Amino acid sequence: xxxxxxxxxxxxxxxLNSDEVVKYETKIKVMxxxxxxxxSPNRVAQRLRATKKSSKIFGLLIPDIQNPFYVDVIRGIExxxxxxxxxxxxxxxxxxxKKEKLYxxxxxxxxxxxxxVAPSNEKDVYIKDLIKEGFPIVCIDRGLKxxxxxxxxxxNQRGAFNAIEHLIKLGHTRIGFVTGNKLIxxxxxxxxxxxxxxxxxxxxxxxxxxxGKKSDYESGAELTAYLLDLPxxxxxIFTGNNLLTLGALETIHSRGLNIPxxxxxxxxxxxYWSTSLNPPLTAVKQPxxxxxxxxxxxxxxxIQASDRPVASIILKTELMIRKSCGAQSKEVKKTDSE
Amino acid sequence: xxxxxxxxxxxxxxxLNSDEVVKYETKIKVMxxxxxxxxSPNRVAQRLRATKKSSKIFGLLIPDIQNPFYVDVIRGIExxxxxxxxxxxxxxxxxxxKKEKLYxxxxxxxxxxxxxVAPSNEKDVYIKDLIKEGFPIVCIDRGLKxxxxxxxxxxNQRGAFNAIEHLIKLGHTRIGFVTGNKLIxxxxxxxxxxxxxxxxxxxxxxxxxxxGKKSDYESGAELTAYLLDLPxxxxxIFTGNNLLTLGALETIHSRGLNIPxxxxxxxxxxxYWSTSLNPPLTAVKQPxxxxxxxxxxxxxxxIQASDRPVASIILKTELMIRKSCGAQSKEVKKTDSE
DNA sequence: CTGAAAGCGCTTACAG
DNA sequence: CTGAAAGCGCTTACAG
Numbered sequence: 001x002x003x004x005x006x007x008x009x010x011x012x013x014x015x016l017n018s019d020e021v022v023k024y025e026t027k028i029k030v031m032x033x034x035x036x037x038x039x040s041p042n043r044v045a046q047r048l049r050a051t052k053k054s055s056k057i058f059g060l061l062i063p064d065i066q067n068p069f070y071v072d073v074i075r076g077i078e079x080x081x082x083x084x085x086x087x088x089x090x091x092x093x094x095x096x097x098k099k100e101k102l103y104x105x106x107x108x109x110x111x112x113x114x115x116x117v118a119p120s121n122e123k124d125v126y127i128k129d130l131i132k133e134g135f136p137i138v139c140i141d142r143g144l145k146x147x148x149x150x151x152x153x154x155x156n157q158r159g160a161f162n163a164i165e166h167l168i169k170l171g172h173t174r175i176g177f178v179t180g181n182k183l184i185x186x187x188x189x190x191x192x193x194x195x196x197x198x199x200x201x202x203x204x205x206x207x208x209x210x211x212g213k214k215s216d217y218e219s220g221a222e223l224t225a226y227l228l229d230l231p232x233x234x235x236x237i238f239t240g241n242n243l244l245t246l247g248a249l250e251t252i253h254s255r256g257l258n259i260p261x262x263x264x265x266x267x268x269x270x271x272y273w274s275t276s277l278n279p280p281l282t283a284v285k286q287p288x289x290x291x292x293x294x295x296x297x298x299x300x301x302x303i304q305a306s307d308r309p310v311a312s313i314i315l316k317t318e319l320m321i322r323k324s325c326g327a328q329s330k331e332v333k334k335t336d337s338e
Numbered sequence: 339x340x341x342x343x344x345x346x347x348x349x350x351x352x353x354l355n356s357d358e359v360v361k362y363e364t365k366i367k368v369m370x371x372x373x374x375x376x377x378s379p380n381r382v383a384q385r386l387r388a389t390k391k392s393s394k395i396f397g398l399l400i401p402d403i404q405n406p407f408y409v410d411v412i413r414g415i416e417x418x419x420x421x422x423x424x425x426x427x428x429x430x431x432x433x434x435x436k437k438e439k440l441y442x443x444x445x446x447x448x449x450x451x452x453x454x455v456a457p458s459n460e461k462d463v464y465i466k467d468l469i470k471e472g473f474p475i476v477c478i479d480r481g482l483k484x485x486x487x488x489x490x491x492x493x494n495q496r497g498a499f500n501a502i503e504h505l506i507k508l509g510h511t512r513i514g515f516v517t518g519n520k521l522i523x524x525x526x527x528x529x530x531x532x533x534x535x536x537x538x539x540x541x542x543x544x545x546x547x548x549x550g551k552k553s554d555y556e557s558g559a560e561l562t563a564y565l566l567d568l569p570x571x572x573x574x575i576f577t578g579n580n581l582l583t584l585g586a587l588e589t590i591h592s593r594g595l596n597i598p599x600x601x602x603x604x605x606x607x608x609x610y611w612s613t614s615l616n617p618p619l620t621a622v623k624q625p626x627x628x629x630x631x632x633x634x635x636x637x638x639x640x641i642q643a644s645d646r647p648v649a650s651i652i653l654k655t656e657l658m659i660r661k662s663c664g665a666q667s668k669e670v671k672k673t674d675s676e
Numbered sequence: 677c678t679g680a681a682a683g684c685g686c687t688t689a690c691a692g
Numbered sequence: 693c694t695g696a697a698a699g700c701g702c703t704t705a706c707a708g
Binding site for chain 1: 378380381382383385386395403404406409412413416420425426427428429430432437440441443444445555584587588591610611613614615616617618
Binding site: 348 | 685686
């Protein structure tokens with residue numbers, strides 16, 4: 001390459017890094033050679049040499065790519081990154097700590113300028129180590145205990161509270177809760193919201209109908225079956241995330257039960273196909289895309305100014321009232337009485 | 339690090355690469371030092387030095403991460419890779435050629451041993467270049483024209499044919515088709531299946547009701563509205579992928595139309611929440627997870643033996659008959675007459 | 677303004 | 693069995 005242009009590799013490097021000092025004609029010569037050879041510098045070598053140089057790549061650690069909530073987040077991050085000439089590389093660790101560690105190692109040593117992560121739990125040591133090593137980090141969805149870190153999430157407690165309150169105002173008093181994995185901070189926050197609402201309306205907290213296992217489809221289906229099989233089953237079920245909701249729906253449909261007449265259901269997480277569900281699902285909507293966008297913004301700021309104070313962005317949820325909680329039956333009643 | 343163990347960096351390197359030649363005691367010394375310092379080799383330097391050494395990382399180029407079909411594929415790839423001590427790094431190019439190029443550059447120069455890609459179109463030059471450069475490549479979902487490449491896909495034409503035939507047997511003769519982006523090979527294959535079925539049953543091909551734009555939700559909603567607004571609207575609509583289906587459903591529901599009485603719908607792509615849709619969706623199921631698994635298997639084989647003959651794996655689709663095409667109304671009729 | 681040289685952190689023939 | 697040395701492809705002070 002340098003031969004082709006008849007200059008030294010040093011000069012080529014200068015041209016590539018648009019060093020103003022290079023003479024115009026030399027620059028042209030080099031540029032032509034670059035064109036002709038379709039040359040592009042070896043990024044691995046660049047990285048090895050210049051540790052400070054930014055790679056314009058962000059690492060994204062996602063706990064579960066099958067969860068549509070994260071898909072929205074990813075889109076938000078990616079679009080913002082792309083608009084800032086950066087790219088995003090995703091590692092999906094499926095909520096497995098070993099896999100998380102593997103992806104961290106890979107992304108760390110390969111290229112990334114920083115990470116956006118949803119820690120597998122509140123005391124995630126791998127993420128904490130990353131922070132100690134000085135990597136720019138932004139957490140999404142879940143924070144880290146005893147560690148200062150930028151965070152973008154939603155007010156989970158408030159979101160859950162609103163959902164339960166909505167159910168209570170509709171007349172439900174025995175409300176089951178299929179929670180997610182209790183090692184995940186958001187699960188606990190949603191649980192707190194549930195309890196807060198029940199207490200506020202002087203309703204008993206029956207541990208028998210507060211059940212949790214994993215945060216997936218299967219758990220949703222299984223635990224809903226358990227709830228429905230109880231001698232005194234709940235009249236309404238609150239599901240802790242969209243996968244659990246779908247599992248619950250599967251169980252309910254397979255038993256030929258009518259929603260919301262036989263059992264009402266309200267889910268945490270709204271999805272773009274909520275309105276196509278049977279019946280349209282009432283749900284607590286998290287602004288996933290916005291979470292992604294904001295977290296990427298924070299990361300870029302952090303990369304530029306590693307000393308700026310830590311920021312916590314708590315976004316609001318929105319209760320999307322549709323037909324799965326009894327609003328429909330009320331409407332029907334109204335129509336009947338006309 | 340080498341100092342700590344009192345040996346040369348060369349010896350450390352040998353231990354790290356489990357070179358049998360190292361004396362046992364030396365090895366122990368080094369291992370202890372590694373433990374103590376929690377040392378791990380710099381992957382960037384490793385890569386720079388040993389171009390032949392595999393990184394155990396596969397690059398995955400996905401056209402649209404919002405499409406649940408690809409999510410299944412990703413899971414299949416990832417689990418297989420993980421079982422083979424490899425990791426997957428995903429680049430989501432959103433069906434944008436520029437983004438695709440960007441991610442190729444990134445993944446290429448960073449680390450990957452090979453790529454699994456869904457080419458943005460049949461003559462995707464970037465992918466072709468990658469092949470020319472000698473990268474191990476496996477294509478999924480879509481092949482490459484005039485280029486030998488490993489491929490895992492589904493028999494799209496057959497799948498579409500089955501869907502249309504099912505509709506015809508149910509009595510539909512005017513069947514609308516909301517196709518995806520016509521630059522994507524699968525769109526064309528599905529179109530061929532549609533035409534094949536219509537011809538086989540001597541039904542006219544009316545270009546007015548064969549409409550396509552992009553492969554996304556919005557196009558599905560918009561084109562379905564167009565179809566429904568026709569003076570002579572179709573009695574059934576075939577949607578070319580799951581996003582289009584959802585868009586179509588949105589339009590149909592928002593008009594208060596009854597499926598399948600007012601209009602039947604059958605979609606390409608099954609999703610895990612198909613049974614929760616209103617009504618449960620009849621769909622052509624692609625084995626996404628299996629596509630992923632097989633493609634990863636092929637890639638690993640290709641990496642090990644770059645000269646093995648090119649393989650094309652065509653998997654079968656499965657028609658999941660549920661309630662959105664009129665099967666339900668038939669059942670209802672049956673019940674009525676009893 | 678440009679080149680020669682050092683060095684980023686490894687691996688691997690080559691000596692010994 | 694182990695170390696010294698070369699070299700992977702860059703970048704960047706340092707000379708000139």
